[in-house]
Amino acid sequence: MVRTPEALARRQQRTERRQDQVLDAAEECFRVEGFHRTSMARIAAVADMSVGHIYQYFANKDALIIALSERRFAGFEALLMAAERDAPDATSQVDAWIAQFAWWIDPVRAPLTLEIMSEAGRNPKVAQVVERIDRRFREIMRRSLLPLAGAIPPGEIDDRLEAIVMLSHGMTSRITADPEADPDRLIAAFRLAVHGLLATA
Amino acid sequence: MVRTPEALARRQQRTERRQDQVLDAAEECFRVEGFHRTSMARIAAVADMSVGHIYQYFANKDALIIALSERRFAGFEALLMAAERDAPDATSQVDAWIAQFAWWIDPVRAPLTLEIMSEAGRNPKVAQVVERIDRRFREIMRRSLLPLAGAIPPGEIDDRLEAIVMLSHGMTSRITADPEADPDRLIAAFRLAVHGLLATA
DNA sequence: ATAATAAGAATGAATAACCATTCTTTTTTT
DNA sequence: AAAAAAAGAATGGTTATTCATTCTTATTAT
Numbered sequence A, B: 001m002v003r004t005p006e007a008l009a010r011r012q013q014r015t016e017r018r019q020d021q022v023l024d025a026a027e028e029c030f031r032v033e034g035f036h037r038t039s040m041a042r043i044a045a046v047a048d049m050s051v052g053h054i055y056q057y058f059a060n061k062d063a064l065i066i067a068l069s070e071r072r073f074a075g076f077e078a079l080l081m082a083a084e085r086d087a088p089d090a091t092s093q094v095d096a097w098i099a100q101f102a103w104w105i106d107p108v109r110a111p112l113t114l115e116i117m118s119e120a121g122r123n124p125k126v127a128q129v130v131e132r133i134d135r136r137f138r139e140i141m142r143r144s145l146l147p148l149a150g151a152i153p154p155g156e157i158d159d160r161l162e163a164i165v166m167l168s169h170g171m172t173s174r175i176t177a178d179p180e181a182d183p184d185r186l187i188a189a190f191r192l193a194v195h196g197l198l199a200t201a
Numbered sequence C: 001a002t003a004a005t006a007a008g009a010a011t012g013a014a015t016a017a018c019c020a021t022t023c024t025t026t027t028t029t030t
Numbered sequence D: 001a002a003a004a005a006a007a008g009a010a011t012g013g014t015t016a017t018t019c020a021t022t023c024t025t026a027t028t029a030t
Helices: A005-033 A040-047 A061-085 A090-099 A110-120 A124-144 A154-177 A183-198 B005-033 B040-047 B051-057 B061-085 B090-099 B110-120 B124-144 B154-177 B183-198
Strands: none
Touching (some): A005 A040, A005 A061, A005 A110, A090 A183, A110 A124, A110 B110, A110 B154, A124 A154, A124 B154, A154 A183, B005 B051, B005 B061, B061 B110, B061 B124, B110 B124, B124 B154
């Protein structure tokens, strides 16, 4: 049917809109119920479309999980790169970088992140997505964080970066499992630890 | 029926054996499949007993999840307290304490721990179990770790302990989600960060 | 000591709801 | 009118939980 380029573009746009509509609904459901207690029927209801129609845009439930994992980490990466780009001066750059993690540990977002991590333990495809963002995370840290740090013994660099990665994952866990946890206090503890890890030994 | 104390004791023992049998099977299943993809039928098969019989010892699947969460954290707590008790001298005590975390991040154990954390985000009963061990963890740190630390500004103590908690959760996440992660390297990073957090500012 | 009795332990089939996915039909767009 | 989009009923399983039943063990009566 499609002949004109405009029609094709319009069609593509609609497809993307529909995909986002499904992903938004799935995100909401997964956040509340987790991957494996959420039914396709529930997602369809929240997305306000029919069950079968979801399969027009995603091959199966697993594909939905993968796509959502990718979208989550893409958001995180974009944030870190934005922080890298427009920090006003070198001294406040580390704190600007740290402040970005408010997005990361948003109590509305964190449960799904943790669910992704847990799922990665048994779903190799999800593990691959996690592995990729992990690599990117380290790259960004090396490029934009290490130059701001004190003199670190070369043999310790990997361990210090690993500790920062651990801290960022730990925040997700804490904010999800402990409803009392205050995001600002977690960021404060994170800041303290990161500054320690970036200082000369 | 039961009158004699011996018979009663024997019965109790059998009950406990059976409960452990179920919990062991459930732990194995949950580890591989997660809470909500594991069926009671599967647990029964692994435990080598009938489906219906499980319900003699646990009210439902949820009770199984709770019991397992408790058992996991009880193991962790026992370990920390053992380390506290029989460390040879003060200087090596911190490292002895850190070394205990090898149990905690055992790749066979970590996935279930992470699953528990994730489940805590939506199951209030599990959240309560997590909250309790979290409190105990901090108590133990205050009692056995802080006396070994350098002079820490009083206002920073909470943040530093929080950072250690975050690190320990982060290790679980890392070891679960990243199949390449080396437990020894994670412990090394953990040690480096903890020593930094316990040193005088 | 042995048989009869009672009670707990264990089974596995029955139930009823729910699940992911596919297929057919209807509606909307071009 | 043709094609794509959307709907929702149909399919074939799987699920947690219950229940009627049988097997084992312990106590009592003989």
